[in-house]
Structures are given as structure tokens and as C-alpha cells.
Amino acid sequence: MEGSKLMKLFENSLKDIYWAEKALVKALTKMARKASSEELVEAIESHLTETEEQVEQVEKVFNLIGKKAVGKKCDAMVGLITEAEGLMEEAEEGAMRDAAIIAAAQKVEHYEISSYGTLSAYSRSLGMDDVTVLLEKILNEERKADETLSGIALTTINIRPTQKIA
Numbered sequence: 809m810e811g812s813k814l815m816k817l818f819e820n821s822l823k824d825i826y827w828a829e830k831a832l833v834k835a836l837t838k839m840a841r842k843a844s845s846e847e848l849v850e851a852i853e854s855h856l857t858e859t860e861e862q863v864e865q866v867e868k869v870f871n872l873i874g875k876k877a878v879g880k881k882c883d884a885m886v887g888l889i890t891e892a893e894g895l896m897e898e899a900e901e902g903a904m905r906d907a908a909i910i911a912a913a914q915k916v917e918h919y920e921i922s923s924y925g926t927l928s929a930y931s932r933s934l935g936m937d938d939v940t941v942l943l944e945k946i947l948n949e950e951r952k953a954d955e956t957l958s959g960i961a962l963t964t965i966n967i968r969p970t971q972k973i974a
């Protein structure tokens with residue numbers, strides 16, 4: 809593909825994730841408020857701080873490519889956040905709601921992992937080394953956040969087979 813076309817794709821995807829990260833700052837704040845387990849609250853709050861820094865890192869990427877930081881509404885993130893809110897409403901407070909929050913938060917992380925994976929592949933192929941370094945750092949933070957949530961699901965919330973129901 810021509811470099812200019814790939815650059816256009818890169819820019820569109822960057823606008824999408826920029827909008828998504830900013831929406832997540834609000835969504836994660838709400839999730840932390842609704843969570844019960846101390847470990848889960850801490851994990852979400854710490855990723856919230858990381859997310860706020862990621863917003864700035866993405867702004868830095870816009871800067872490096874000489875473009876103004878502008879977001880473009882991310883329909884996928886709107887859907888994921890709407891689903892998360894529904895799940896939190898439906899689930900009874902405590903372990904059940906915590907499990908629902910983890911499930912919803914992991915879907916969000918998977919979306920981010922996929923988005924930053926694509927962005928860093930585009931950027932590598934465009935030969936933008938400084939940008940690739942920034943994007944891969946964020947990608948690793950998203951992967952770690954996902955792993956932390958898996959760990960909490962297994963240990964704190966105890967999503968394990970305990971008995972046969974049927």
C-alpha cells in the first residue's frame with residue numbers, strides 16, 4: 809500500500825483510540841466506584857491513572873506526526889461502555905458485580921490491545937520509530953492491565969469450579 813494511504817489509516821485509527829481513551833477515563837472512574845473488592849478497586853484506579861497518561865502519550869504521537877490531537881467518536885467503545893453499564897446495573901453488589909466489572913473491563917482491554925497492535929504495526933511499516941516505541945509501551949500497559957484483571961478474577965472473585973450444579 810502507498811505510504812500516504814497507510815498514513816491516512818494510521819491517523820484515523822489514532823483519532824479513534826484517542827476518543828476511546830478519553831471516554832475510558834470516565835468509564836473507569838465509574839467502574840472503580842461500583843467495585844467492592846479492594847484489590848479490584850485498586851487495580852482499576854491504577855489503570856485509570858495509566859489511562860490518563862495514555863491520553864497524553866497519544867497527544868504526543870499526534871504531535872510527532874505533525875497533526876492536531878482530535879478524537880473521532882469510537883462506536884465500538886460506546887458499545888463496550890454501554891454494555892458495561894448495563895452489566896453493573898443488573899448484577900447484585902459484591903462478588904457478582906465485581907465479576908461483571910472484570911468481564912466488561914477485559915473486553916475493553918482486548919479492544920485496546922487490538923487497536924494499539926494495529927497502530928504499532930502501521931507505524932513500524934511507516935518507519936516511524938519514535939511513534940512505534942510510544943505505541944508499544946501503551947500496548948504493554950494494556951496487556952498488563954488485562955492480565956491483572958484475569959488474576960483478580962481467579963484469586964479474589966474466585967471464578968473457579970467449586971461444585972457441580974447439574
Ligand SMILES: [Fe+2]
Nearest residue numbers: 829859862920
Ligand atoms: Fe488505554
Ligand SMILES: [Fe+2]
Nearest residue numbers: 917920950953
Ligand atoms: Fe486499558
